[in-house]
Amino acid sequence: MCGITGVFDTRGGKKIDRNLLQCMNQTLVHRGPDDGQIHIEPNIGLGHRRLSIMDISSGQQPLFNEDASVVVVFNGEIYNFEQLADELSTLGHKFRTHCDTEVIVHAWEEWGEQCVTHFNGMFAFAIWDRNQQVLFLARDRLGIKPFYYTWLNNGLFLFASELKALLVHPDFDRTLDHQAIEDYFAYGYVPDPKTIFKNTFKLNPGHTLMLRQDQSIASSREYWDIPFQPHDALNEQEAAEELVTRLRSAVDKRLMSEVPLGAFLSGGVDSSAIVALMSGLMQEPVNTCSISFSDRAFDESDYAQMVVERYQTQHFTEQVEQNDFDLIDRLATLYDEPFADSSAIPTYRVCELAKKRVTVALSGDGGDENFAGYRRYRWYMIEEQLRSKLPLGLRKPIFGLLGYVYPKADWAPKFLRAKTTFESLARDSVEGYFHSVSVLDNKLRQQLFSRDFHRSLQGYQAIEVLRYYDVKNPARDALSRVQYLDMKTYLAGDILTKVDRASMAHSLEVRIPLLDYEFVEWLSGLPASMKLRRQEGKYIFKKSLESYLPHEVLYRNKMGFAVPLASWFRGPLREHVRTTLLGNILADTGIFNMVFIKKMLDQHQSGRRDYSAPIWTLLMFEAFLRNVLSTSSSYVEQIEKVA
Template sequence: MCGIAGIFHCGTPKPVDPERVRGMTDALAHRGPDGSGVWTAHGVGLGHRRLSIIDLEGSPQPMHSVDGRAVIVFNGEIYNYRELRRELEKDGARFRTDGDTETILAAWQRWGTGCLDRLDGMFAFALYDCDRRSLFLARDRFGVKPLFTAMLSDGSLAFASELKGLLAHPLTRREVDPLAVEDYMTWGYVPDHRSILAGVEKLPSGHFRLLEHQRDPAPPRQWWDISFTERARGRPDDLSAELLHHLRAGVSSRMVADVPLGAFLSGGVDSSSVVALMDEADRAPVTTCSIGFDVAEVDETGHARRIAALFGTRHHERTVAADGIAEVDRLVEIFDEPFADASALPTLQVCRLAREHVTVALSGDGADEAFAGYRRQVFHRREEQLRSVLPSALRSPLFGTLGRIWPKADWAPRPLRARSTFQALAEDGAVGYARALAVIPSELRDRLFGEGMQRARGDYRAEQALIETMIETPGRSGLDAAQYADLKFWLPGDILTKIDRTSMAVGLEAREPLLDHRLVQFAASLPEGLRIRGMQGKWLLKRTMERYLPNDILYRPKQGFVVPLAQWFRGDLAGEARRVVHSERLLQSGWFDRTALADLAEKHISGRSDNGRVLWQLLMLEKSLARLDLAR
């Protein structure tokens, strides 16, 4: 795992200062503490920071092809590189190293952009072809590895693994995109179709760019997509056997490393499944790491210990205070852009613990998106069934009225919090799912935003991008569309961003075996009744893992990392809540209404409503803007 950065002149080639590229890669030193390198030629410069995982001494970067006609900087891992290498050697390719980086160079020279279809892995890379005088930028299928780009005023394109790499270049604009603030306040993160900085873009997952000197910059082109259009046929037992084959392949392929390897273990279905299959694949005990909390209601270490004992792992755990607010400034430094998924706090802690024992850790990320494990997906399927029997002319007035008059009732038991369900049922499926996924609904944003933001965003609403993604889904049903949106929108923007930044911050490589693309494509082909049965999500996955895991682990309610935001902002952080809603950095921007923010904080502190997540978003936004030295 590494950090990459570079500069490419799209217009007339100009000399590239190697020290400028070095400054960009130095800003990414945490991603690659084991080595660094810079290469420049007329019109191009490539930089690299290395975390050694495979071929520890023999694969320095930037790396040249054997014939010297291509140069690459690469962040990620190619799990099938040995098979590719053998195929390329049969065609006459020669290799000087034992790693995966050189395999990409040879694959490019053999297949051009078609090489991407043959790569099984997580990656973002920049490859300069000296003969074609072109720069090839590519990102993996799901967006596990990030890549930021920016067109600069001198006609060059700069790229980097993280925003801080671009900010090390003096020509990067430091102007906030107000539409990114609208996106952030809606979702709690800045999705991949936008950046907090105007003029900065993220290469979308499953896309590449091919740039040439003295030509206008080519836009991103999609090279891979997930499809829900086909349905697998067969008995559940046969499909379960096929699923197990894919699960084993995904896990075993990601266990290749020349450094110590382990796994995150929460005691939930996904991480426990990964550990079970790791134990099956290797005689040596698996190294597992868990984080516990000093509040019993949110502590899962008992479940993790049980799985560790079942498989005889070398288990490590650490109990941390559930108030890990002391880490907020560190999170702001790690993420650059505002990022308000509070589970990043315990994720950073478990990455730190893992790094004390291993250099690579396997996670269970991706299973909820691929197999329909989120409650919102289960409810969405039920809502879609109701929409199919009730015409819109009846649904809209009935449920729209109920949604308006039903109390918000944050304090009530979950079954009585029906307002959001009624509001969703009044809309079509895509609009309803966007409402379910939004952290701050449009009505509340309208109250919080000031006149400046109202003018800046115009008719734009953050939900529209997700709605369009669902409408364009290659699939058959509303559940297909919801899962597709989660895989294309939520997964890269939130989940994979969280694990990439927190793991890289401590020099740890995280791998996601449940995001093997063949496994995910198989999951997308499952009939809906094998994804969700009754109110049970991930049904076939859980049934398949019954041979390995106890039922009370497989079928217990989903928990995840829980952070007590509401309690924080009514307790020790009440003063911080009041401070942030009166922050001049936020208020002088014109984005927010002063009175509405103050009212939001006081209602929360007094217990009249639960605005903990909104206050957390405001806090992370204000601190991120301060770190970037941005106001508007």
């Protein structure tokens, strides 16, 4: 795993600043502490930070073809590189290394921009072809690896694995994108392809971008999408058997390494499944890592221990205190833009623990999206059944009124909190799902933002993100439809972003078998009834694992990687959140209605309402403003650091 960065002069005639490129590259040292090199030639400069995993002795980058006319910088892993190397060798290509990076160079020479369709892996890379005067950029199908880019007013095109490398450039435009702010307070992250900065973007998962000289604008091209095409009829037993066979293959591909390798083990179904299959493929005991919590309501360590004992793993665990909130400012600098998933805290800690033992870890991420494991899917399907009984024209006034008059009861059991359900039923399917995933719903965002900020949005609303993807949604049934929406938004924007930054902060590579694209394609074709059946999420996954994992692990209530925000903000962080959120930093932006923020804090801290998620979202936005936006990352300061 590595970090990449680069500068391309689209107009020509400018000399690439070596010191500046070196500074940009140096900001990514945490992604690649083992080596750092740059390459500069007319109009192009490329930088790379290396975390050595494969072919440690000869896999340095930037890496060239035989005549040095093609050069690549690459972040990720190509799991089928050996097969591709054999194929390319028979076509006459000469290899000097035994690393996956060189496969990319020769695949480009042989197949051009179609090279990405041959790769099975997680990747973000940039290829410069001097003969064609082409810069080719690509990101993996599901967005496991990040890729950021921007155009400057002087014609320079910058790209990097993280925003912090772009922020170093003295001409980087730090103007905030107001639509991205609206998105952030709806979703808790900034969905691709936007970033928090107006003129800076993420390359969408499954997309490529090709630039030539005298080209100040270029559109990205999609080379892959999740098909959701139904399979030929499979009975339950056949599906379960094939599922395990395909997942075992996906795990096996990800065991290649010349450095210590292990796995995260939370005690949930997904990570336990990965450990179980690893144990059957490895001769030595699997290195497993997990964290426990002092608060038993959030602790899954007993379930992890069941898997440890069954497979005799080499297990390492550490207890994290529930008051582990000292990471707030650290997280802001890791993510470079507002990011409000509070499980980033325990994710950071488990990566910190894993790095003490291994350099590569396999994770169980992607299981909830693939197999409909989130609780919100169950509620959505119940609501969809009710929506199907009445047309929207009748539902909207009836349930809209019920949602308006029914009291908000955060303290009550879920089945008594009908206000949210009524509000969802008054909407169409996409609106209903958007309402269920929003950190701050439409009404709260309307109250949170100032009048001037609302005017600046010119009618834009965050639901447009889901509407955009729903237009091209290939799924035919209601459950698959929202799975697709999550895979295009939440998976890349939240889950994979969280894991990438937390792991790379510790120079740890994380591999994700459940997101093997061939496995994802096959799973998308299974009927919805095999994923969610009678309120049992991950139905076929659990059935397929019954001979591999204890019943207590498979069929228990989902806990998630949660932290006790509500009690933090009423207890140890009570004064901190008031001072922070009611201080000058948020007030001076002009974005917020400060009277409403105070009202939220008062109601939460009195116990009348649970505003923990909105408060955390505001805290992380304030931390971004204070630690990233207003912090000088000047060229001169960075040169001094490098020197």
